[in-house]
Amino acid sequence: MECMKMKIGFIGLGAMGRPMASNLLTAGYEVHAFDVVEAAVKEMEGKGAIGHPSAGEMAGHVDVIICSLPNAKIVEGTMCGKNGVFENCKEGTIIIDMSSVAPNTTKGMAKKAAEKGIHYIDAPVSGGVSGAAAGTLTIMVGADDETFDKVKPIFDVLGKNIYHVGEAGGGDAIKMVNNLLLGCNMAALAEALTLGVKCGLSVETMKQVISVSSGRSYALDAKLEKFIMAGQFTGGFAVDLQYKDLGLALEASRDEKVPLPMTAAAVQVYEMARAKGQGREDMSSIVKVWEDLTGAKIHGEADPQKGA
Structure with a gap:
């Protein structure tokens, strides 16, 4: 046909x-x-x-x-x-x-x-x-x-x-692995930004240096300036969806007997964001969890000279 x-x-x-x-x-x-x-x-x-x-x-x-x-x-x-x-x-x-x-x-x-x-x-x-x-x-x-x-x-x-x-099943497997990395990278970025701010670094400085250094990731490229520094979390990829994808990875890990300790920890970060009512916001909004816990100011820290 x-x-x-x-x-x-x-x-x-x-x-x-x-x-x-x-x-x-x-x-x-x-x-x-x-x-x-x-x-x-x-x-x-x-x-x-x-x-x-x-x-x-x-x-x-x-x-x-x-x-x-x-x-x-x-x-x-x-x-x-x-x-x-x-x-x-x-x-x-x-x-x-x-x-x-x-x-x-x-x-x-x-x-x-x-x-x-x-x-x-x-x-x-x-x-x-x-x-x-x-x-x-x-x-x-x-x-x-x-x-x-x-x-x-x-x-x-x-x-x-x-x-x-x-x-x-292969398509689901590769997407699951990809989104596991995305979710964990985003959680790590939120933690790193929080630590940097508490140590006296500006978000702009971290963006400039990490963007050309070994800590660079898709999460940094796609989420830092457009969402976190802009202080807006509408659109994008929702916390609820990323939470679901990490859950699929944990489900597969039980089936295949593969421990996923970093994934399990990341799930709890997204769970905290969901508990705060951020489930429909972009996944990068998890930085607000760390802001609340530490008093750090991360989101909305765009460089005013760039007109952001």
């Missing part, structure tokens, strides 16, 4: 799913849509999608199903629940889970799907809402070679950097 003739079902029209589904429509695909929020379906219908009252009802009308859902419990309920996707999709249907779940969750779902003649692959993403809108996401795909080749043109619409990293 020619890829452009594939009918695509999209489940989950939230902050990430909506722009991805829109890009598929723009590329010329026939897109069928479902979300528990009826207004989201109506919005996609206004753009040319075919709306459906349930995921199960939609499943029988399409060749490929993409889902972008909040967590593993919702994914499993959508796929395996009564009148769900697995009950209603055609044999040979390809299901692409772009949600962030633990690798073993995906492996279990793929096994159940295979028993029904369904191809189940994982393809979590990095790049945020802006990347989803621009079609420049990094997509990490766990799939067999044949299935990956069939859906690669779809990924090319949604992302710029497409990595086939192994069998089902």
Whole structure:
């Protein structure tokens, strides 16, 4: 079957799913849509999608199903629940889970799907809402070679950097490892900034020196000036989402018997931020936890000469 003739079902029209589904429509695909929020379906219908009252009802009308859902419990309920996707999709249907779940969750779902003649692959993403809108996401795909080749043109619409990293579960594994590093790096940056301020250093000085030294990280490049020094924590990558991703790493660590002491400590930092009501703020807002504990002034310390 020619890829452009594939009918695509999209489940989950939230902050990430909506722009991805829109890009598929723009590329010329026939897109069928479902979300528990009826207004989201109506919005996609206004753009040319075919709306459906349930995921199960939609499943029988399409060749490929993409889902972008909040967590593993919702994914499993959508796929395996009564009148769900697995009950209603055609044999040979390809299901692409772009949600962030633990690798073993995906492996279990793929096994159940295979028993029904369904191809189940994982393809979590990095790049945020802006990347989803621009079609420049990094997509990490766990799939067999044949299935990956069939859906690669779809990924090319949604992302710029497409990595086939192994069998089902591989995509979730590499994203989990990446986000473990991001979360721990951010927690370490917040601690380091606090210590520096308490030792008499300015945030601007630390930015200038660390940016060209061995302590440099993505967290410093992406979060220090734009969020912390600007004193604004809207948008970005939420504390709640980073907390969830670290939790997935701890879940995998139990399955694989791998101790993760630094990850476990970082989880508590994000838990403190959540307890303070910062769950929806950018992950860099964890600096406020350390400010409250130590009296250090970190956020909002932009260089006034730069007009920040």
